[in-house]
Amino acid sequence: MAASQSRCKLPIVDLKKDNLKPGTSSWTATCDSVRHALEEYGCFLVVQDHVSAQFEKEVFDVVRELFDLPTETKSQNSLDMFLGYVGQLPHAPLHESMEIPNATTIDGVQAFTDLMWPSGNKRFCETMLTYAKLVAEVEQTVDKMVFASYGAMDHLESHIESSTYILRPLKYTPPEMHNNVDVGADVHTDKSFITMLHQNQVNALKVQARNEEWIDVDFSPASFLVLAGDAYQAWSNDRIHPPRHQVIMKENKERYCIALFAYNYGMVNVPEILIDEKHPLAFKPFDNFDLLRFFLSRTTDMSSSTAKAYCGINA
Numbered sequence: 001m002a003a004s005q006s007r008c009k010l011p012i013v014d015l016k017k018d019n020l021k022p023g024t025s026s027w028t029a030t031c032d033s034v035r036h037a038l039e040e041y042g043c044f045l046v047v048q049d050h051v052s053a054q055f056e057k058e059v060f061d062v063v064r065e066l067f068d069l070p071t072e073t074k075s076q077n078s079l080d081m082f083l084g085y086v087g088q089l090p091h092a093p094l095h096e097s098m099e100i101p102n103a104t105t106i107d108g109v110q111a112f113t114d115l116m117w118p119s120g121n122k123r124f125c126e127t128m129l130t131y132a133k134l135v136a137e138v139e140q141t142v143d144k145m146v147f148a149s150y151g152a153m154d155h156l157e158s159h160i161e162s163s164t165y166i167l168r169p170l171k172y173t174p175p176e177m178h179n180n181v182d183v184g185a186d187v188h189t190d191k192s193f194i195t196m197l198h199q200n201q202v203n204a205l206k207v208q209a210r211n212e213e214w215i216d217v218d219f220s221p222a223s224f225l226v227l228a229g230d231a232y233q234a235w236s237n238d239r240i241h242p243p244r245h246q247v248i249m250k251e252n253k254e255r256y257c258i259a260l261f262a263y264n265y266g267m268v269n270v271p272e273i274l275i276d277e278k279h280p281l282a283f284k285p286f287d288n289f290d291l292l293r294f295f296l297s298r299t300t301d302m303s304s305s306t307a308k309a310y311c312g313i314n315a
């Protein structure tokens with residue numbers, strides 16, 4: 001199905017299972033819509049039937065239960081390579097988030113669960129693992145469509161094999177609880193290949209398209225936002241746009257969001273098919289986690305893509 005425009009101006013792509021039969025004309029058109037959306041907007045909304053309304057409710061129930069834990073417990077989520085627990089920030093007092101690495105593996109989710117609930121929480125562990133796996137399935141479909149549209153299918157298998165997922169539940173408290181400060185998350189780009197975002201009913205996210213227009217994301221119920229990160233910009237030799245985005249809370253309601261970040265292990269090269277006269281090689285081979293480390297270690301303004309500074313050839 002071709003992308004259509006919503007009230008919020010972002011493309012909407014139908015990724016329901018019946019629309020996903022490779023080889024059909026609808027598959028090819030959808031692949032091209034996905035690629036076009038990522039090149040011009042850096043993101044698009046997905047209509048999907050992988051995560052049911054009933055399961056979604058359960059997911060947000062356990063996420064709420066997680067944030068209801070004492071700060072002391074949540075602070076145990078400290079990780080070498082990632083941000084871990086983020087909260088009580090003077091410049092973003094509404095924001096709280098946590099991180100679960102290896103979120104599509106039982107070991108990853110179990111280790112996080114054991115830290116938060118030393119006496120166990122089977123429901124949390126099973127719900128989050130199932131959620132991460134379902135959403136990773138949608139993310140891999142998006143990868144497949146991107147690779148197909150660029151004629152880079154011979155690189156897909158190794159790309160998927162080296163993928164790993166980090167799940168970050170986020171909570172934003174209402175502005176009225178903090179002297180009407182409304183910033184939930186500062187302007188940034190993601191360091192992942194793709195981030196899959198899902199929220200409860202409260203809108204607050206804005207994204208900046210390639211033409212620099214800021215667009216309010218109007219999530220319809222059950223929809224996901226697929227958002228490209230700096231790693232996809234480098235892999236695609238600067239075709240995919242990693243959009244700057246931010247969270248500004250307008251409603252006086254709690255907002256919960258779940259981000260699933262797809263990263264890759266090992267060295268990533270721009271596929272040869274994406275290098276031509278019009279697109280000379282613009283990025284050196286790079287390590288996705290090193291790109292993240294580079295970003296986390298810098299103190300200067302990093303609100304735009306890190307890819308050019310980290311591995312750009314003319315940087």
Ligand SMILES: O=C(O)CCC(=O)C(=O)O
Pocket residue numbers: 168170185190197205245247257259
């Ligand atoms: O809360 C959101 O909608 C976005 C969160 C985000 O951008 C991030 O965690 O990188």
Ligand SMILES: [Fe+2]
Pocket residue numbers: 188189190195245
């Ligand atoms: Fe982000």
